[in-house]
Amino acid sequence: xxxxxxxxxxxxxxxxxxxxxxxxxxxxxxxxxGEMAVSEQILQRSADAYRRIxxxxxxxxSNLTGFNPATDILPAEEMxxxxxxxxxxxxxxxRELQEHYGEYRFWNxxxxxxxxxxxxLGGFYLDIIKDxxxxxxxxxxxxxxxxxxxxxxxxxxxxxxxxxxxFTAEELWRHLPGARxxxxxxxxxxxxxAMYADAAAADASLNEWERIIAVREI
Numbered sequence: 035x036x037x038x039x040x041x042x043x044x045x046x047x048x049x050x051x052x053x054x055x056x057x058x059x060x061x062x063x064x065x066x067x068g069e070m071a072v073s074e075q076i077l078q079r080s081a082d083a084y085r086r087i088x089x090x091x092x093x094x095x096s097n098l099t100g101f102n103p104a105t106d107i108l109p110a111e112e113m114x115x116x117x118x119x120x121x122x123x124x125x126x127x128x129r130e131l132q133e134h135y136g137e138y139r140f141w142n143x144x145x146x147x148x149x150x151x152x153x154x155l156g157g158f159y160l161d162i163i164k165d166x167x168x169x170x171x172x173x174x175x176x177x178x179x180x181x182x183x184x185x186x187x188x189x190x191x192x193x194x195x196x197x198x199x200x201f202t203a204e205e206l207w208r209h210l211p212g213a214r215x216x217x218x219x220x221x222x223x224x225x226x227x228a229m230y231a232d233a234a235a236a237d238a239s240l241n242e243w244e245r246i247i248a249v250r251e252i
Contacts, residue, residue: 038238055199056081062140074217083201090151091191091206093160094184103179103212110180110229112175117126118229119185119243120159122236124187132223133193140198147194149193155187158247176219185211190224 061189064070065169068136110118127150162182170176189211196203196218207218230236 042247055202056084058198058200059144060082063144065141081131083144084202086156087148087151087199089203090155090160091195091202092190094155094188095206095209098181098188098211098251099186100172101178101185101211103185106173106178107185108175108178110227113179113182114176116159116243117179118243119239120154120183121186121226122229122239123243124190125229126240128190128194128223128226135197137153143194144198147191158250186224186226190226192218193221193224196221210216249251
């Protein structure tokens, strides 16, 4: 793309057709230490990635209907093993993202959030809990356990997205259950609860679920 050749893509055109968050996502997903390429096809890939992240957030938000964090959150020891793994996996990812943000490696932030939505969440955890969410009692332990995990994950995700997908994060923030501040842009990272008594127990759980995921893929 060259301004002198006139083959540029006007940012306003992208805003008008795809939205400002798509432009922000493209910038964040590009390694600025080298040449930054942009085209209609690249922007369309950014739009596809955006939809996947947004749809994942919408699914989690829709499954928090009727959930009141003040009264319905379960302590870790009462949650189902799968839900505890999901929260712990989110905590581990948050530590990685905090490091990437500190180093201004926004493309790593984008890549890991997108992969998390596609693989661990959409391809595994959310796919498994759908039946439980739709068939168990509204106030059952099985459903509240999943909702507790979804609440913690979404509270973390909305903060991860805020520096990149600011408008989407604000929209998600306004619809999350529970008391909250005026804007997600004024928040810090979510204080994820510990799911296990010590690091050894957390590692054992992580290894067990990694084996289960590997078997499931086969």
